[in-house]
Amino acid sequence: MTLELKELTGGYGQVSVLKKETFTVEDGQVVGLIGLNGAGKSTTIKHIIGLLTPRGGQILIDGLSLQDNVEEYRKKIAYVPEMPILYSELTLKEHINLTIMAYGLDHDKTWEKAHELLKTFRLDNKLDWFPQNFSKGMKQKVMIVCAFMTDARLFIIDEPFTGLDPLAVNDLLNIVEEKKQKGCSILMSTHVLATVQDHADKFILLNHGQVRADGTLDELKEKFDMQNGNLDDIYIKMSNEDQ
Amino acid sequence: MTDLWKERLRRHQLNQFKYLRLIFNDNFVLAFIVLIGALGFWYSNFLDTISQVNVFGKPVVIILFWFIAQSGSVATLLEEPDSTFLLVKEKDFYDYFKAARNYSSMLPVVAVALVGFLMSPFAFKAAGLSVLSIIMLTIGVVIYKFAMLNFEIFGIYGKENFKGLSIKIWVNLALVVLLILSSYLSSFILIVVAAILLGYAVSRSQSICESGQLQWQSAIAKENQRMFRIKRFYNLFTDVPGVNSKIRRRKWLDFLFKGIKEEQGNTYLYLFARGFVRNNEYIGLFMRLTIIQAIMLCLIDNFYISLIVEMLFIYLVGFQLKPYFKETMQNLMQRIYPVKQSDKIKDFTKLSMFVLFVQWVVSAFAILYKFGFSVNGLIIVAAGLAVLVFVGYFYIPRQLKKIF
Numbered sequence: 001m002t003l004e005l006k007e008l009t010g011g012y013g014q015v016s017v018l019k020k021e022t023f024t025v026e027d028g029q030v031v032g033l034i035g036l037n038g039a040g041k042s043t044t045i046k047h048i049i050g051l052l053t054p055r056g057g058q059i060l061i062d063g064l065s066l067q068d069n070v071e072e073y074r075k076k077i078a079y080v081p082e083m084p085i086l087y088s089e090l091t092l093k094e095h096i097n098l099t100i101m102a103y104g105l106d107h108d109k110t111w112e113k114a115h116e117l118l119k120t121f122r123l124d125n126k127l128d129w130f131p132q133n134f135s136k137g138m139k140q141k142v143m144i145v146c147a148f149m150t151d152a153r154l155f156i157i158d159e160p161f162t163g164l165d166p167l168a169v170n171d172l173l174n175i176v177e178e179k180k181q182k183g184c185s186i187l188m189s190t191h192v193l194a195t196v197q198d199h200a201d202k203f204i205l206l207n208h209g210q211v212r213a214d215g216t217l218d219e220l221k222e223k224f225d226m227q228n229g230n231l232d233d234i235y236i237k238m239s240n241e242d243q
Numbered sequence: 244m245t246d247l248w249k250e251r252l253r254r255h256q257l258n259q260f261k262y263l264r265l266i267f268n269d270n271f272v273l274a275f276i277v278l279i280g281a282l283g284f285w286y287s288n289f290l291d292t293i294s295q296v297n298v299f300g301k302p303v304v305i306i307l308f309w310f311i312a313q314s315g316s317v318a319t320l321l322e323e324p325d326s327t328f329l330l331v332k333e334k335d336f337y338d339y340f341k342a343a344r345n346y347s348s349m350l351p352v353v354a355v356a357l358v359g360f361l362m363s364p365f366a367f368k369a370a371g372l373s374v375l376s377i378i379m380l381t382i383g384v385v386i387y388k389f390a391m392l393n394f395e396i397f398g399i400y401g402k403e404n405f406k407g408l409s410i411k412i413w414v415n416l417a418l419v420v421l422l423i424l425s426s427y428l429s430s431f432i433l434i435v436v437a438a439i440l441l442g443y444a445v446s447r448s449q450s451i452c453e454s455g456q457l458q459w460q461s462a463i464a465k466e467n468q469r470m471f472r473i474k475r476f477y478n479l480f481t482d483v484p485g486v487n488s489k490i491r492r493r494k495w496l497d498f499l500f501k502g503i504k505e506e507q508g509n510t511y512l513y514l515f516a517r518g519f520v521r522n523n524e525y526i527g528l529f530m531r532l533t534i535i536q537a538i539m540l541c542l543i544d545n546f547y548i549s550l551i552v553e554m555l556f557i558y559l560v561g562f563q564l565k566p567y568f569k570e571t572m573q574n575l576m577q578r579i580y581p582v583k584q585s586d587k588i589k590d591f592t593k594l595s596m597f598v599l600f601v602q603w604v605v606s607a608f609a610i611l612y613k614f615g616f617s618v619n620g621l622i623i624v625a626a627g628l629a630v631l632v633f634v635g636y637f638y639i640p641r642q643l644k645k646i647f
Contacts, residue, residue: 049579050578050579051575051578051579070581070583071581071582071583072581073581074579074580075581077579079576079579081575081576085574085575085576086576087514087518087574088490088522089490089514089517089518089521089522090514090517090518091492094513094517097505097513098510098513098514100505101505101506101507101509101510101513102507102510102577102580102582103507103580103581104506104507104581107505128492130490130492132490
């Protein structure tokens with residue numbers, strides 16, 4: 001699975017938050033999308049999943065754009081939002097059923113996967129609960145379960161590490177690794193640089209809606225001329241460039 | 244301080260007008276007029292059936308007066324930040340509350356007077372009260388309500404209890420006793436006691452409010468609850484931000500979902516059906532309108548009024564389902580499902596047809612009960628079916644397309 005953004009321009013209303021943003025996510029790659037608040041991380045993600053329409057440029061998943069075939073395009077993506085979004089009227093079990101129906105998945109096989117994931121996140125005894133009874137972290141886990149039980153090839157996770165307990169973060173990273181082994185790609189935006197530094201293959205540094213730099217950690221060190229620096233140092237250096 | 248009150252009141256009234264304008268839309272006014280007409284018609288018929296004084300007459304009058312005396316409380320219009328920003332002004336708040344009390348007195352007066360007026364023919368015929376007694380009782384309840392509002396202000400200053408029981412309970416118990424005494428013995432009792440009580444409350448209020456301490460937390464919480472009640476009421480008719488409706492599991496209704504096969508084409512039906520049944524707002528609206536309609540149809544034997552009630556209420560339920568679709572569509576996750584837009588509308592149409600069908604069946608029973616298998620009865624039932632098909636198949640799907 002490859003995701004390509006070609007000179008993507010867009011944003012909300014008349015204001016262009018993204019200006020000719022270009023990057024790719026290759027097969028079996030875990031990519032960290034990094035930038036300050038307001039750099040355009042969430043806007044980029046909203047464009048990829050099709051909640052916003054680009055004003056210019058192209059977004060291709062395996063060469064397919066949203067306009068070519070909406071249903072096929074969407075089937076390839078699973079998304080975990082920053083703030084959990086659940087249906088207040090559905091129980092946990094029904095959320096899983098609904099996702100199975102929406103993505104046209106095989107009921108029994110998917111439930112098998114779901115059970116495994118629910119067990120990992122210690123939600124398997126809460127199948128009949130309503131979202132109002134869940135804490136924020138639990139809701140996030142529900143979103144993760146619903147996303148990772150699908151047959152999607154591209155997983156987009158917005159800020160996965162805030163709100164989850166350390167154990168859950170570890171579990172999530174294991175699941176990400178598993179998907180990666182199967183050739184899926186993962187794009188995650190985050191501020192928790194120390195975690196993403198160890199688990200991503202490639203980083204995209206966004207600044208003012210443009211890709212300031214991208215590549216592996218070593219490539220970034222070279223670009224910023226900081227041989228001994230870590231991701232944190234590079235990030236701060238990039239932020240200081242504005243001043 | 245009175246300037247602050249005036250400013251708050253202005254803002255509050257603007258807000259209320261905004262919602263009232265939304266509530267009194269064309270559909271509602273039409274339904275309202277028909278409802279009032281039907282109730283008036285029923286009431287006048289009912290009065291005709293009363294030929295002599297009835298044992299239940301006086302108790303009904305007492306209960307109705309007591310209930311209407313509960314309507315309305317002091318609108319303090321306090322806001323959350325007040326307990327931080329206006330803390331220093333605490334001593335000056337007495338004037339503010341006085342203005343609030345005066346403003347809050349208007350609505351109960353109108354409500355009590357209206358109930359007294361509407362109840363008078365009944366009280367005269369069934370309870371055997373003279374016109375003078377009815378007027379005296381109404382005035383007595385009004386004065387008593389003024390006293391109750393004053394006691395509420397004592398509550399804001401922490402004088403909520405008297406001998407271990409809240410003042411509110413004392414006052415309400417006393418009202419029951421006074422109403423009984425005045426309607427069975429002399430109607431002057433209530434008016435005299437109420438006047439004495441009011442005099443006491445007014446003369447004591449300044450010293451109580453100055454010696455007491457303003458209970459910010461509870462006063463703000465009370466005001467928030469009051470606002471929430473109002474908004475929840477408005478929410479029955481229109482969208483009010485910040486009012487979340489309650490969700491109930493209602494497991495015993497799960498059999499309703501049995502017919503929905505778990506396949507991709509039914510994704511949204513699965514969601515809509517469960518949401519409708521479990522969200523108090525929508526099932527509540529449906530139940531209320533269906534029950535009111537059924538009761539009206541059982542009582543009215545005029546062909547034209549019944550015809551209008553049958554058609555109008557089916558249309559109203561259909562019309563009120565629209566916001567439910569809109570609300571569900573605001574969920575971000577459903578927008579990224581690989582499901583066609585047209586499937587969403589198709590599934591919602593299935594739900595609305597089913598809901599309207601249930602309503603139609605219930606109303607048909609009521610009509611057949613009143614009209615029997617006559618031509619008139621069957622015409623009304625058929626007209627209801629026609630509205631059902633029109634609203635379900637043509638009106639709602641077209642409206643929903645506009646939402647996207």
